[in-house]
Amino acid sequence: GAGVSQSPSNKVTEKGKDVELRCDPISGHTALYWYRQRLGQGLEFLIYFQGNSAPDKSGLPSDRFSAERTGESVSTLTIQRTQQEDSAVYLCASSFRGGPNEQFFGPGTRLTVL
Amino acid sequence: GENVEQHPSTLSVQEGDSAVIKCTYSDSASNYFPWYKQELGKRPQLIIDIRSNVGEKKDQRIAVTLNKTAKHFSLHITETQPEDSAVYFCAEPSNFGNEKLTFGTGTRLTIIP
Numbered sequence: 050g051a052g053v054s055q056s057p058s059n060k061v062t063e064k065g066k067d068v069e070l071r072c073d074p075i076s077g078h079t080a081l082y083w084y085r086q087r088l089g090q091g092l093e094f095l096i097y098f099q100g101n102s103a104p105d106k107s108g109l110p111s112d113r114f115s116a117e118r119t120g121e122s123v124s125t126l127t128i129q130r131t132q133q134e135d136s137a138v139y140l141c142a143s144s145f146r147g148g149p150n151e152q153f154f155g156p157g158t159r160l161t162v163l
Numbered sequence: 164g165e166n167v168e169q170h171p172s173t174l175s176v177q178e179g180d181s182a183v184i185k186c187t188y189s190d191s192a193s194n195y196f197p198w199y200k201q202e203l204g205k206r207p208q209l210i211i212d213i214r215s216n217v218g219e220k221k222d223q224r225i226a227v228t229l230n231k232t233a234k235h236f237s238l239h240i241t242e243t244q245p246e247d248s249a250v251y252f253c254a255e256p257s258n259f260g261n262e263k264l265t266f267g268t269g270t271r272l273t274i275i276p
Contacts, residue, residue: 080262092207092252092266105263140206149195149256152264154206 051075053155055141061161062131070126070158074143079121082152084140085110092140098124099146131162167255169267176243177275184270186253187235196229196236197264199252207252211238240272248274 054073062068074081083095094108098118109115113131118124128135138159142152166189176182188196197212213220213227213236220227226239240247250269257263 082263091269094263094265097263099262105257144262146262149197149262149264151197151209151212154208156206 053141053143053153055139055155055158057158058156059159059161061163063163064133065130067127067129068131068160070128070139070160072124072126072141072143072155074122074124074141075153077121077145078143078153079146080144081118081124082142082144083116083124083126084142085137086140086157087137095126095139128160131160133162136160136162167253167265167267169253169270171270172268173271173273175273175275178243178245180243182238182240182243182247182272184238184251184253184272185235186237186255186267187233188255189234190255191231191234193255195256196227197254198227198238199254199266200249201252201269202249210251243274245274245276248272 081098097105138157194215199207201207253267254264
């Protein structure tokens with residue numbers, strides 16, 4: 050079956066512009082996660098969805114970052130007024146509900162803010 | 164747990180030798196310990212995981228051991244091959260709720276031919 054997909058794969062934007070990143074999880078996966086990975090660094094947790102609610106938003110770096118999820122389907126991560134330090138790969142992952150399970154990652158969106 | 168310490172941060176191993184990466188966790192109630200591999204430019208992928216009711220799990224050249232008393236778990240790769248070169252991340256469930264994982268800082272493993 051299809052894995053987690055993300056779009057766009059690459060995004061170049063100018064400082065101050067807004068960007069929207071999309072994630073399509075594996076069908077039937079109720080949990081969805083967003084991570085940020087700077088070059089050569091680890092996985093920085095941003096936000097976690099269970100269905101369309103977000104029990105944990107603790108990783109969002111500032112109020113410029115927000116995310117939504119439609120039901121148990123697609124999620125969008127929005128970054129407003131982008132800054133150069135927002136440049137990174139944004140990874141989405143999904144998993145089955147019911148305790149800790151394997152997280153399946155998407156290919157990521159590489160964001161470059163000029 | 165919200166604090167996973169992973170060591171070493173980098174590791175170089177001669178091809179054919181073994182590699183060991185260790186993680187220490189904070190929450191004694193944690194019950195699931197996965198290891199992810201991320202090749203250069205690729206997405207992280209689960210390679211092996213262990214639940215707290217067992218002490219060791221093997222899958223061909225890869226094994227994970229768990230020491231609940233000391234609160235650490237380790238990844239063992241034997242007979243290393245060039246394709247094992249990657250960054251490896253351990254993780255444990257967050258104390259927020261079991262579904263969220265807290266990842267270690269990663270170990271960059273380089274296999275020297």
